[in-house]
Amino acid sequence: MDIWSIKIKTSSLKKRKMSNNAESFGEIINSQTPTLVDFFAEWCGPCKMMKPILENLHQRMGNKVRILKVDIDKSPAIANALQIQSVPTLLLFKSGQPIWRQSGVLQAAELEKIITPHTT
Numbered sequence: 001m002d003i004w005s006i007k008i009k010t011s012s013l014k015k016r017k018m019s020n021n022a023e024s025f026g027e028i029i030n031s032q033t034p035t036l037v038d039f040f041a042e043w044c045g046p047c048k049m050m051k052p053i054l055e056n057l058h059q060r061m062g063n064k065v066r067i068l069k070v071d072i073d074k075s076p077a078i079a080n081a082l083q084i085q086s087v088p089t090l091l092l093f094k095s096g097q098p099i100w101r102q103s104g105v106l107q108a109a110e111l112e113k114i115i116t117p118h119t120t
Helices: 025-029 045-064 076-081 108-118
Strands: 003-009 012-016 035-040 066-071 089-094 097-103
Touching (some): 025 066, 035 045, 045 066
Parallel strands (some): 003 066, 035 066
Antiparallel strands (some): 003 012, 035 089, 089 097
């Protein structure tokens, strides 16, 4: 699976379930490929509901979207910089620009409809 969990410390990126190529958060969101970032917390019940939804989204969309999960407790600097005030919060980036943002749980089909227009 290509859903990435990241912990950001200064400018480094620690990844699980990824290749050995390290990229910074900025490099990832600056991609031409849309990047969906799921800001979550381990203690958040609705956040736990997002994991299978994001896995389903990945199965549906494949490489048309990159999916990142950012734990706000482990990466408070990025959460603060993006003014994340509740979890789960989903942000969609393309070419470094936030193009969509919503808090709460959304189903894979809804996310696919939001992301698809930005995949061309």
